[in-house]
Amino acid sequence: MSDPNITGKTYDTHLLRRMMRYVKPYRGIFAISVVLTIVMAVVAPALPMVIEYTLDRFILQNDIDGLQLMLMIMLGLLVVQTVIRYFHTLMTSTLGQSVIRDLRIDVFNHITGLRLKYFDRTPIGRLITRTISDLETIANIFSEGLIQIIGDILQLVVILGVMFYTDWKLTLVVLIPMPLMIGATYVFKEAMKSAFQDVRKWVSNLNTFLQEHISGISIIQYFAREEQEMHTFKAANAEHRNAHIRANWYFSIFFPVIEVIMAIALGLLVWYGSKQVLAGMLSPGVIVAFIMYINMIFRPIRELVDKFNTLQMGMVSAERIFAVLDTDEQTPNTGTQKPSVIRGDIVFDNVWFAYDEDKWVLKDISFHVKPGETLALVGATGAGKSSTINILSRFYEVNQGAILLDGVDIRQYELNYLRRTIATVLQDVFLFSDTVANNIGLNDPAITREQIVQAAKQVGAHDFIMRLPGGYDYEVQERGATLSSGQAQLISFIRALVHDPKILVLDEATSSVDTETEGLIQRAIDTLMKDRTSIVIAHRLSTIQKADKIIVLDKGEMKEMGSHQELLRIDGYYRRLYELQFHSAGI
Structure with a gap:
């Protein structure tokens, strides 16, 4: 991603074209907005002109x-x-x-x-x-x-x-202070540009800080x-406050300066205009109209600065947003094959993979899982087990080799x-702030309530769901905070089953549940793995003894491969791990 503190330009033609x-x-709304803008500009001097005409022709003549x-007419x-301004505001906001x-x-x-990367x-x-x-913005x-x-x-x-x-002549006299106005406006604009950049930077930093710390509140x-x-947050919050105060400080200086220039x-208008009126060369109505014109000139110039800052902030935000849209890190979806039947035959052919270049997580991995077979992956943390299933679903792309x-x-x-x-x-279950049924079906209209209930019964979770207030309509809090880890795991398991996969992946799926819940899941696994290709990652070797094939990974390399009994006959990593687990359990 690009630098989060992009400065941008006050006016960027390329970004504007993209927007x-x-x-x-919405061409129609845009066209109406532009037309109303033109009408407002044309109508603006009408009221001063009418007042000038009224003063000279009727008030002074006592008509x-x-x-x-x-x-x-003025009313x-x-x-x-007012009506034009109302519709203009409505159209531009829409x-x-x-x-x-x-x-x-x-x-x-x-x-x-x-990509997850x-x-x-x-x-x-x-x-x-x-x-x-x-x-x-x-x-x-x-x-x-x-x-x-x-x-x-x-x-x-x-x-x-x-x-x-x-x-x-009177207009030129009135415009004498205009260079001061232009100079003050330019200085203010540049100062506000810097201040608003800091504001946007600290808004982003505060959002990041809050998201991370609220998510990790338990830690x-x-x-x-x-x-x-709290001290860290106070420091970031103070920087955000200071940026806003600095912006307001510039405003507090700029507007009084503009008021002085307008004064x-x-x-000058009163001094020169009075002499012209006394000399009979100018009517009083013109003076009154020019007083209104001065306000109508200085007010837009004063507001232009604020609007240029709005435009500047919008351009900065647009540059940041288009930087996200231009991020070319999506998984290429150039494949077109969508066969009606998938058998589930999986082949890893000399696969090499690294999250960071040359820091290999998987090194020359090759294996074959036939349709309906169960493959188990074991190894220490960081051995490459989860990476194996991540690249199977193309969350990350392999660097070398192929997966078939x-x-x-x-x-x-x-x-x-x-x-x-x-x-x-x-292992780390994520549940949305939604009903149990929607967490299972993920709002897929093709999945019926009957299918959800049937899958829950297969897992053995139907009874516990029905004991929840509202049953399948129970509102799960964010990340399943109101459920036990075992209950949340069961819901995630039903979620996988109800989509009727051809390939089932279990990544430490029973490591964080109690013995009773693990028994429920294990019984469901035995049924659901039938006629499905399955890949199981587990620290508990008791859950994978029935696997057709077990692969032992260590630092991204395949060390051993075979069935449970075959690996026990080898005096290697798997046997030592097995003996360690079962001896420590008193078996």
Whole structure:
């Protein structure tokens, strides 16, 4: 992933073009927003012009009837401007939210398709920031940024045109402080750019910190690290606060400076305009109109800075989001084969694999599992057991060699088809904040409640589920916190079975459950492994004695291979491990 602290540009044509692709489905809303922006700019000077006309033609002439008519016209203009502004805000907000809805879907789909290797080195909190808060910032580009900037610039052009048309000399006098305004605006913009970059950086850092520490709250409490982690959080939170304070400090300086410059412009207007009025060369109505014009010029310029900062923040967020979308770490899904029948014949042919280049986790692994056979993998932690099943499902790609399924390289199968063929039960069970039934069926409409219940009965978990409040509709808390480890493991096992896999993978599936629950799972395993190719990883050798083939791995290398009895006859690693486990158990 790219640097999380990308600075970006205030205006990036390439990024803007990419964002505009998401606007295409909403051309109508975009067109209406642009038209309303133009109308608002054109209508803006209408009220001062009407007031000027009213003052000179009716108030100074003491024409009460005409004054009443002009007051009605002014009221009508205010109503029209309010209605236009309402629909403009509605359209731009709708456009922004529609764009980020589609963009968020693309980001989520892209993230869920990335290889596990990407998540190994990317903090989840950073991805949450990209998907949530950074996308909200992009919405502001459309609702408060780009279109508004165009509207303000257009309004400035229209008002300046009207002012020059009305009295070009008075306009030039009023614009004398403008270089000061432009200079102050540029300095402020650059300062705010730096401040907002820091704000975005610390938002990302805080999200990452919170996600990691809330997920690992048990470890923090087990080791009584609450106070130390609080100090760390306070430091990060203080940096976030300081970045915001610095941004607000710039605002607190900039706006008073602008007010002073505007006061100078008003002073020049009064000084020069009064002399012109007294000389009979200018009407009082023009002075009143110009007072309003000055506010209408300085207000957009003042707000332009804030909107440029909104645009800047949006560009920074867009660059970060497109950096995620441009991450080319998805598992290639170029395979097309989706045979109607899979026998489950698995061959590892001289497979080499490394998470990091040249740090081999698996070294020249070769074995053959025939359809319906059970292969067991044993070895110490870090021997390469889990890596073997990870590359079988193509969560990671092999560096050398090939893996064949029914004689076909697994890379030639359509990726989703391949993964649906393999059901995996992991030691570390993950359950979603959802019902038991949805955790089992994963909201697959093809899986019926009857199939879920039948699979639960096969596992022997139906009775415990029915004892839960609501049964299969019981709401499981995040990661199954309200269930025992054995119950959570049973649910994950049912989840694998209900999808009717051709290949069953059990990764330490019984290592974290009690003896009674293990007995339930073991009985289900014996039934479900029939006519299925199975790969079992287990520290408990008692669970794999019936395996057709056992492979002993050590530091990524195959040390021994054979049945339980064959390996016991060899005075090797497996026999020593067996004797160690069963002697320590008093067997």
